[in-house]
Amino acid sequence: MLAVQPLPAEAFDFSSLDVFGLFGSKEKPPDVSATTLPYKLEFDLGDVDDAKALTRTLQDASLLYRLRQDAPPDGETLARRMAADLNPLVDALWSQGYFNADVTIVVDGVGLREGSEPGAGLVRALEAHRNRDPAPITVKVAPGPLFQLRNIAVREQGRGSGGAIADPQKVSRLKQGDPATSAALRSAQAALVDHLRNQSRPLAKIVELRPVVDHAAKIMDVTYVVEPGPVAGFGDVTIGETVDVPPHVVRSFIYLEPGDPYSPKALADTRKSITTIPAIGSARIREADALDARGNLPIFVDVTERPKRLIGFSARYSTIDGPAVKTYWEHRNLFGGAERLRLEADIFFAPRIDGTKIQRFGDFEESDIGARFSFSFMKPALNGSRYDWLLDGMGTRERVGTNRYGGYTARYANVTTAIRRRFSDTFSVQAGIEVERGQTSDVLGQVDYTLVGIPLSVKYDSTDSLLDPTRGIRATASVTPYPTFLGSTVGIVQTKAAVSAYYALDEDARYVLAGRIGFGSIVGAGLDDIPATRRFYAGGGGSVRGYAYRTLSPLGPLGRLTGGRSLFEGSVEARIKITDTIGVVPFFDAGTAFESSFPDFKETLRMSAGLGLRYYTAIGPIRLDVAAPLNGRKGDKPVAVYVSIGQAF
16 A cells, blocks of 8 residues: 655745746845845935935945845854945935935944944844844934035136136036035036037046035035137048948948038937948947147047848738738848848738628638839949939839728839939938839729839938937928820829928927928829829828828719829827836827819818827837827728837828
């Protein structure tokens, strides 16, 4: 007969699996034992006003706090750890302006103060808790009064001295009565140097910071000794060693020239410009320690290259327009000259526009899927110049509209080649030739067409980010004539323009106002002669949210969409960051297309409003927008939801 004796019940130890801290807390001391002396630590600051923030500062400075999960072997070691904490804690209090602070570390009534050594009584008090309970250690702090600034002086010396800082108090942002904290002093020091560097003084520095504390008066006097340095320009720009990208390509995207006035902003813009080269991942700019013989500052640029090949996938979704997916492949240095080749394939839902509906899976047809295949090639810095060669092409099959108001179907292919001239990191112009052949069909009939045009465009972009701009202006304008003598079956001229502006209400850009206006026009032909893909429509996640994609336009026969020969649309947003990663965006959109060649506003301007949620990531914000039409038409859905990456504009 086999007898089985049950084992005593034991609690399962989740500590090895506690990756996210779900089964315990770092505030709980280690378990008591005969071989170690764990302790629990408390900070007692009395009724000081900023106790919570001051406690956090003390914890950051405290060795006892950082090592609270590492129990020492005996009381003497723990007492030494306590003694080592006193000076850093006092320094932390001084950094916050408490220069008369008193710190005592207490265990069971036995105290340890600054300047004293841990005695045998403290060791006995600690050892009394061995194998019983964690030793109770309390850091008792009497911060005393918060010291204030009294006299603030800035003295210039050395080269460039004499009136370089006209209003030191305004520049330093320090004033009498401010708390005498180390953070305020460091911030003022940085502000003084930044002010001088913005005056084209690259060698500006703080030679000495002289704080004088009067403990009796509870004040601090501070003097900054500044060496402004000479006014200088940029010197020679040297490109460091690269792996595969030719240095002349990098130099083409640097708009600094020897003799230009020195500017920290110009250096930041240069770094941003270099990283627009697809093959470059990052750029580091170093300044020389001294001026050259001409009195200019040499600049050194080092770049880090990206992996040559990239493959990716993205998706977006709208409750009105349905899902869409994209896959892409990219080579960032195809022939060794930083040439970029990108291939993309898009598959998206093609909405029904003939009155039928998809009610079950068996109703789904091949024509309910739209597709777009495209390629994009760029050869930057032709022969080391600021000219780039662009070649783009695509083939598309799409169906756009709604069952209620109809729409159009289209199949077309387009190839465009152009030369772009970059005048600066913000301004460029472009000219090329475009060929498109296709077929469109809508309520106005079928159009089989060929378009051969000469696209001309200009672009200005001073924004600080492609996907999440917070400051600056972004403007584009284009005009493309499609004359019949080049082979176009319909002679038209198409014009487009868009301007968006971004204004941060605070230095950290947690509150940003954004606005956008778009315009379009076609002249030269009647509406029924223009291919439906070239007519203007509003609506969709990047236009007037709350309405289906490209469904805002004049209505023709049978109350069906015809598109227009002109367009107007606008949007305003308030982008508000609640935390570093979460934001909300209330917004308002308006727009439509018009039958006339220029907006005459005889059509009803459709409007919508909504609220967005943003989750900020390293690659850009993930956007979720909920929009509702304010003056929708019969058949428009009451609410639309959009999910994608990047801001709406």
